[in-house]
Amino acid sequence: MAHQELNVQPVIDWLVEGAPPARLPQDVLLELCRRLVARGMPLYRGAAYVRTLHPNVLGRGFVWQADRDAVEIAEADYGMLESEEFLKSPIRVLFAEHVEVRRRVCDAACPMDFPILEELRVEGVTDFFALPLRFISGEVHAATFATRRPGGWREADIAALRRVITALARVAEIYAHMRKARNILDAYLGPNAGERVLAGEIRRGDGQDIHAVIWFCDLRDSTPLADSMSRQDFLRLLNGYFECVLGPVLEGGGEVLRFIGDAALAIFPVGGKPAEACAKALAAAREALQRMDKLNEKRPVRLRFGIGLHLGELTYGNIGTPTRIEFTVVGAAANEAARIEALCKTLGVDLLLSERVAGHLEGLRSLGKHTLRGVGDKMELFTLR
Numbered sequence: 353m354a355h356q357e358l359n360v361q362p363v364i365d366w367l368v369e370g371a372p373p374a375r376l377p378q379d380v381l382l383e384l385c386r387r388l389v390a391r392g393m394p395l396y397r398g399a400a401y402v403r404t405l406h407p408n409v410l411g412r413g414f415v416w417q418a419d420r421d422a423v424e425i426a427e428a429d430y431g432m433l434e435s436e437e438f439l440k441s442p443i444r445v446l447f448a449e450h451v452e453v454r455r456r457v458c459d460a461a462c463p464m465d466f467p468i469l470e471e472l473r474v475e476g477v478t479d480f481f482a483l484p485l486r487f488i489s490g491e492v493h494a495a496t497f498a499t500r501r502p503g504g505w506r507e508a509d510i511a512a513l514r515r516v517i518t519a520l521a522r523v524a525e526i527y528a529h530m531r532k533a534r535n536i537l538d539a540y541l542g543p544n545a546g547e548r549v550l551a552g553e554i555r556r557g558d559g560q561d562i563h564a565v566i567w568f569c570d571l572r573d574s575t576p577l578a579d580s581m582s583r584q585d586f587l588r589l590l591n592g593y594f595e596c597v598l599g600p601v602l603e604g605g606g607e608v609l610r611f612i613g614d615a616a617l618a619i620f621p622v623g624g625k626p627a628e629a630c631a632k633a634l635a636a637a638r639e640a641l642q643r644m645d646k647l648n649e650k651r652p653v654r655l656r657f658g659i660g661l662h663l664g665e666l667t668y669g670n671i672g673t674p675t676r677i678e679f680t681v682v683g684a685a686a687n688e689a690a691r692i693e694a695l696c697k698t699l700g701v702d703l704l705l706s707e708r709v710a711g712h713l714e715g716l717r718s719l720g721k722h723t724l725r726g727v728g729d730k731m732e733l734f735t736l737r
Contacts, residue, residue: 360512363387367519370526377402377527378414378423384520385416393509394501396477400485400520401443401494402528406535411493442466442482446494453482456504472498479504483517487525495520542607545668545679556677559669563626564619564681565633565661565709566689567606569597569640571614572656572697590614593655596647600639604632609680617689619666619681626663630712633661637703638736656702660693663708691724692733701735710734 366372366387374380377400385398396418403411410428432438442453455469456462458478464470472480477498485493497513499505537546553559571577571593578586594616598608601618610617620629620636637659648654664685670677692704699719710716710732717737721730 358392358508358512360388360391360393360516363391363516364519367516367523371523377524377531378425380520380523380527381414381416382421382423384516385418386421388516389418393512394499394505395497396475396500397472397496397498399496400524401496402485402524402531403447403491403493404528404535405532407539409535412531437467440467442468442480442496443494446482446484447492450484450486450492452484453480454505454510455480458502458504476500478502481505481510481513483514485517485521485524487521487528489525491525491528493524493528541679542609544607545609549679553669553679554677556670556672556674559667562619562666562668562681563622563664564666564668565622565626565629565663566666566681566686567601567616567618567620567633567636568660568662568686568689568693569616569618570658570693572658574614577653589655592647593644593657596643597640597657597659599643600636604636604639606633606636610678615690617681617686619668622663627712630661630663630709633709634705634713637661641702658693658696658701659703660689660691660696660706661704661709662689662692662706663712664688688724688727688731691727692731694725695722695733699733699735703735705734707732707734 363384367384371380371383374383381398381400385395388395388398397416399413399415401411401413408429410430410432413426413428414423415426416423438444445451445453455466456479457469457473462469469480478500480496480498482494482496485495487493495517499509534546534550537549541549571590577589581589593614594611598616598618601608604620606618606620608616608618620633622629640659644655644657662685664683666681666683666685668681670679671682672678688706692706696702696704701719704719705713705716715737716734719733719735721732723730
């Protein structure tokens with residue numbers, strides 16, 4: 353009977369099949385722990401810790417506990433690597449040394465060399481077992497299991513967990529690669545364009561026509577700024593500038609599509625609600641100007657930039673060569689937005705809105721009609737009062 357209770361082969365077969373019907377990593381862990389318990393494994397806690405490739409996120413931890421029967425997810429930033437919590441954790445040992453860590457907490461002679469062990473003991477845990485989660489790529493991540501069984505894990509339990517972890521690693525690696533792909537596309541293309549690429553819109557010429565508010569911004573006097581400091585310092589300045597100016601765009605539902613040196617192109621898709629899109633773009637512009645004012649309070653030399661807002665039809669898709677493509681927007685409206693921004697310096701303002709955008713808003717000041725370079729008809733431009 354005991355041998356049947358520890359027969360985890362059905363669990364391994366399920367993992368080999370891809371852990372159906374799970375579609376998210378947390379669902380895999382939830383169902384895995386439930387199936388192990390159903391097979392007779394005295395499992396109280398199961399967790400997986402997987403690092404990823406992301407500019408801000410080091411990795412994610414997934415933790416299941418029997419009393420809650422749910423998986424909690426936590427993200428860790430790169431600062432975690434220097435934290436006392438990580439440096440004194442068994443996870444650091446697994447990541448660095450790729451070895452198993454077992455602590456029979458119920459044993460009076462058990463070394464309590466990790467702070468988490470005392471926390472687990474308070475919860476009634478009697479035995480803790482951590483294993484390397486080895487990917488085919490050579491990466492090593494971590495999985496941990498804890499039990500409340502009197503006397504701790506049986507050797508049959510340990511042997512079963514070692515068998516299960518190999519199959520789990522194959523499924524975890526697939527999800528990890530999917531996560532990396534999404535992270536990379538989100539970071540370099542933005543979430544909307546990234547999802548389109550993942551959905552198969554990858555061929556040159558793939559795309560669709562959209563109606564959007566176009567945002568174009570550009571840092572002024574960047575050449576003398578670059579000449580006055582090291583390239584590394586100028587890079588830090590650009591990053592601070594973009595974070596200040598484009599943060600409100602992302603927070604307001606816009607999409608940043610391109611960085612062109614110290615300029616940037618973004619859009620606020622209309623989606624049948626032009627007035628709402630225009631309002632979001634204006635609110636983001638106001639916030640960007642306010643943040644820049646605060647940033648300039650800390651700088652010896654003020655940073656100045658211009659924002660041009662325009663409304664029009666665009667083609668949103670892939671352009672480029674057969675082997676090097678970019679997902680962006682093209683169309684006359686995008687070029688006109690850049691021309692509008694270029695007039696900010698001439699007209700002595702930091703923000704200009706086209707008559708198409710201003711027509712959906714109130715409380716703006718007209719600066720009259722102006723000729724945009726390369727555009728035939730004059731366009732009325734507006735700014736803040």
